[in-house]
Structures are given as structure tokens and as C-alpha cells.
Amino acid sequence: MPALSTDDVARLAALARIDLGPDELERLAGELDAVVAAVASVSSVVSDDVPATSHPLPLSDVYREDVVEPSLPVDDVLAGAPAAQDGRFLVPQILEED
């Protein structure tokens, strides 16, 4: 039985905010099932006493002096935006209508 059905892929695509057509869902389900089957072995080679590593280097918080530094000009930033108005990004309606 496959680990990933087309319904699973549709749910994941919705979580990832990617519209997929029926053909893409079908193809991705097959491909991802094969990939998941191949990589699932990782859980069998580690034991509970192995710590997880999220980063190659030991990291600590990095602070800088609390001084104002130059920022990009607003016009330069908005020049690459799909839509802008009054010095701001113009975006579609963000709340669904009731």
C-alpha cells in the first residue's frame, strides 16, 4: 500500500499553498511515494540516545550594536513588486468574506 495517496498530496499541496492539477497530483503521488520509501530507512538506523543536529556549527545568538544603519530606498524595493501603491505593497484581499 502506498504511503502517499493523491489525497495526501492534495492536502500537502494545500498546506504548501501550491495549486496542482489532477495530472500533477497523480504523478507527484507516485514519485513521492518512491522517494519516501527510499529515505524512510533513516528512522531504522538511529537510536533514542543520538542527539539531533540541526546545524553544522555550534551557533550562538549574534548581536550588533543598536545603531541605525541605512536601509534600501522604498522605491527600489517596490520596483520589483507585482503591485504597489502609496509607498506600500498592494496585495489582494487577505480575509475571506463571510
Add this chain to the structure above:
Amino acid sequence: MAPADPRARPGADDLVRAGAADLAARLAAREVSSEEVVRAHLDRIAAVDGTPGDGRGVAAFLHVSAQEALADARAVDARRAAGESLHPLAGVPVAVKDVVVTRGTPTTAGSKILEGWVPPYDATLVERLRAAGMPLLGKTNMDEFAMGSSTEHSAYGPTRNPWDTSRTPGGSGGGSAAAVAAFEAPLAVGTDTGGSIRQPAAVTGSVGVKPTYGGISRYGLIAMASSLDQAGPCARSVLDAALLHEVMGGHDPRDATSLTDPVGALADAARSRDVRGMRVGVVRELTGDGFSAGVSASFRASLDLLEGAGAEVVEVSCPTFAHALDAYYLIMPSEASSNLARFDGMRFGLRVEPSEGPVTAERVMAATRGAGFGPEVKRRIILGTYALSAGYYDAYYGSAQKVRTLVQRDFAAAFEQADVLVSPTAPTTAFPLGSRLDDPLAMYAADIATIPANLAGVPGMSLPSGLAEDGLPVGFQVMAPARADERLYRLGGALEALLEDRWGAPLLASAPALETVPARRPEVAPA
């Protein structure tokens, strides 16, 4: 008018075949101007590069900055004429992978979702190239968002391998590797998340280095997997790679993961050519099964040369490397699924409205990402979303992070026994275009030997060790402990000298001549 033949202008072929160190010396001696050097490379690009997607040419470039590069070159020439003190590489041109943002120059990361986007700022490494007076020739082709091992996942069409244009140049940085291998640029910048500098270097007969994680700033790199991504140099010689590495490396306060160490005397290490007493550890798990006969024979021959030069070759075992590929294909998509959330159609790049129903921000995001991302990017984002989802997180992402710990422990133990670790860079020579596109697992296997270094953050280099029986280049990988990048250059420089003594010339001198293809771009005005 026919595309410019690089041989039409006296000395042009000589200029494109010269290495960066050689060009730097000739520029400093005023034997040649930066404008002449840049013009020779632009002519070469016009002659052999073609257009991604048209089925001909190397297609290493997504964008060529001809006028800007010439203007920068003239500015350097003027400063030199005025007697200013310049950086040693001033006037030497460089190409930059399209995943690195460049102010005023289009940057797409090989994706339709960023088509036409012009960044408002420079990556730190680009600032450093500009500060050194290095003209930027253009932006190189790549797998979309650096996801791939063949450059075929570029939304604009594949790059072709200069040794055989029916084959891939590796990936994701196939454009940068092919640009230097095809003599279109003396130097190029790449990024390496699982092998995207080293594997293309291997299959194009060029040199590529992934520095220690944090060695070159990530500020201004379009992120795929932030705990793995690392920029580095692509070149035709170990010394040239060291020179470019030195320009770009060093601490950057704008990258919280940037190392504070100085970059080190890498060029000196490349020139030292002394490996006497150096312990060279052959990684048992990265040799033998899975590596083609031609690749293995070339690798063994290089070990013999090193031993003859006084290195001590030992075998080391890193058993958990067998699981590194699997762990990588959970960690990388997980991080990518988070990083690529920024491509939402709101602040930059493509915006697509849904074909029906209400036009809300959320529906615009989904429509934009559905239309703007290619199949491999969708595959990895959804795989990452799955690996991070409730119920699977511990089994997949959590376990993969534990494998990462085991890989680091294997490296630490191996570096007790050896100063550097070595293996073939890639299991095979360049594979034919299209041969792995429908089989993601076969594509992923191309990076089996390069991924462990990314998981552990250690530096790695690929340099050419010769040709396999199919006449295609083989890469030799060197890995060193974190912050010991100079060992890569010491061993790499020595091995390169030994090999070139045997060959009588650099390997790329034996690459076949490239077909002249129709230029897509307006020709550069004659000098």
C-alpha cells in the same frame, strides 16, 4: 552577420584560455587591458553559448551583462592608468550563478517565478567582487532554485556539457562549471547545498570548491536549505579557485552564520605542492560499488601519484555515509519548503490570480506558486511539507537530524586518522541529457559522494583526475576538517601539478572544439 569567431581578433583565443592568475599578472604588467580581456570573453560567449532552450550551444548563461562588464573593465583600466593601487584580481572577469542577487542585473534562480526580477541589492560576495574590480560577465544557468543535479530543471532550458553537448554539465551549478570549462569565463561563482559546485566541476573537467560552512557569506544567496547552502569558487585550476575564494571569503556581519575566522592563505597553499607526510584517507564507503570502472580507475591512479609524492594513503571507514543521501533528502526539502514560502506573489516576482472564484491573497499565493514553480521544486516543497507534518516529524525529519550527528561523528573519527579524506566526486561521468529526468532517485544518486560534507559543514573540493574510457572527465574529491580549507588547496594543487606533468597540459586543453552557434544577444560593438 555571423557570430564573432574568437580567433578573428588577434590574441583573443589566448586571452580566453588563460587562467585567472595569468590574466591578473598580465593586467598588472599592463600587457593587456581589462577591456580586451572582457571583450574576448564576451566574444567567446557570443560564439559558443547560444540560448538556453534552443537546443544548441553551451547555454551556460541566463543573462549576459555585456555593456556593464565593459564599463566596469574600462573603469579598472582607467584606475590602473592613474596609478591607483588595485586588488590583484582587478580587471579579471567573473560569472555568477543566478541564485546570487546582483543589484541592477536580473536574477531568477532559474525559475519562472522570478522572471524579470531585478534585485535592489548586491549579495555580500558580489559586493566583494565589485570592490576588487572584477567585471561581472553575467548570470549562469542552474537547476531551478538549485534543485537538481543536471541543470535540466532550469525553467529556461538546460546547459550542455562542453565535452559533449548531448550530455548534462551536472548541477545545480552546471552553468558556472560549463562557463569556465568552455572558456567563456576564467572564474565563476557557484553554490553547493549537496554537491552543486563539486559534481558539475567533476563532469566538466573543472575545479570547484565548497568552503567550510560559513566561510563565504550567505547574505544575498536565494536560500534553498540554510543549514547546508554554501557559496564557493569555480575555476580551471586549483590556484585560480583559491584566488577567487580569498576575494569572497571572510566574516560578514549580515550573515549570522558567517565564520569570524580570517579566510586563510589559500593561494599559498595551492602553490606549495608539498604533500610529504600528509595522511590521505580513502573513504571506503565512497569507493567501489556504485562507482563506474572508469571513475574508479582514474581515482586509483591519482592515489598512486600522491603516494609517489610522499603522501601516506590510508583507508578509513565512515559507515553512516551510507545513510547520508537519505537524510539529505529529508533535511533539504524540509528547509526548502520553509525557505521557499517567501515566493508568494506579494512582494516580488510573479503574481497569478486564480482563474475562478474570489481573488484572495491566499488563493493568489497558491495560483502563483502552482504556475511559477517547476516540477522538481513542487516535488521537494511537498516532500518537505510531508517530512515536517504532524505524525511524521519524528520518524523523518527528526531521524534525519540524528543521522546528521552520526555523519559528523564519522568525519571526526576519520580525521583522527587522516589529514584529508578523498573519494571520486561523482559515481559516473556526465550522463546524457534527459536520461534521469523521469527518475528522481537516479538523479539524486549523482550526489552520493558530495552530500556528507554538506551535512557536516566541512569543506570539499573537486579537481579533474583524468578522462574515463568514454573520453569524459572524472572528478577527484578532497575533504578537510571544518576551517581547514587550506588543506584542500595544498593537496589539490599538488595533485593537479603531478597530473599535468603527466598529461603535459591541463585536462581542459584536450576538450573538443565547440560548434559556433547563432548568438542570441546583440553583438558587442567592435573595439
